[in-house]
Amino acid sequence: MNVGVDLGGTKLAVGTAESLQVVTTPATSEGIIAAIEALAGDADGIGICVAGRVDLQRGSTFAAQLPQLQDVPLVDRLRRPGRRVTLLNDADAAALAEHQFGAARGTHTSLYVTVSTGIGSGLVSQQRLYQGYRGQSVELGHAGGSGHQRCPCGRVGCIDMTASGTAITRAARALLGDPDLPIETLAQLAADGHPGLVRIVRQAAEDLAPLLGNACVLFDPQVIVMGGGVVLGYGDLYLDTLRRALADSLGAWHVPELRVAELGQQAGILGALQSLA
Ligand SMILES: [Zn+2]
Known part of the structure; x- marks a missing residue:
């Protein structure tokens, strides 16, 4: 067993x-x-x-x-x-599970990206998780975004610093002037169309999209599976922006289908x- x-x-x-x-x-x-x-x-x-x-x-x-x-x-x-x-x-692990049993089952190559407290990702091709020498798969969260902040990992400009759930929540609470606003309230306000919050959520998706585009050019996934609290909480507001910005970023390159993760916890x-x- x-x-x-x-x-x-x-x-x-x-x-x-x-x-x-x-x-x-x-x-x-x-x-x-x-x-x-x-x-x-x-x-x-x-x-x-x-x-x-x-x-x-x-x-x-x-x-x-x-x-x-x-x-x-x-x-x-x-x-x-x-x-x-x-x-x-x-x-x-989630990348492997979604490829085998979840949103990417039956596909050739899938990239899984979770946008939650942090941004994590993994690449699976034909049932095999890509793992490098030390066992790391494709780690988009610590690839370069447009920021200049130093990440706890030691690199500067990691996308994790500007486009993670933590970054979105921090920016949203600062905008609304309440450091304790629950994430559910933020998600509800965004769903109701609060202009400032909508802008923050869209910005996070637009920041992530060029890195997803890079991953598409490098690894040619058939589908991208999106998971994590930000995707669940902000739903189509986040995903539609991401889809559009990914297509912009890829130009004439093939744009893989973006799917929502199915397996949760x-x-x-x-x-x-x-x-x-
Ligand atoms: Zn980092």
């Missing part, structure tokens, strides 16, 4: 497509390893997705939300004779399980 693990900063979920157990993420690396061991039982395969970057050369992860796992050889610690352990980023576990297939 294989199990999937979705390891986040606050929640640790372990299970299969049918049953899932969720616990609070332990504060120490030993606690996390013990919790995974306990919940995975005698699984033959453990597929782990984490909310952060992975280093497959070392079998470790470095995620801002999981400082306790810094430099911990997680894969080696969980591996044992007869058991396979895989490790991948959570957006890459389950995508991480499904992708982690799929990484063992």
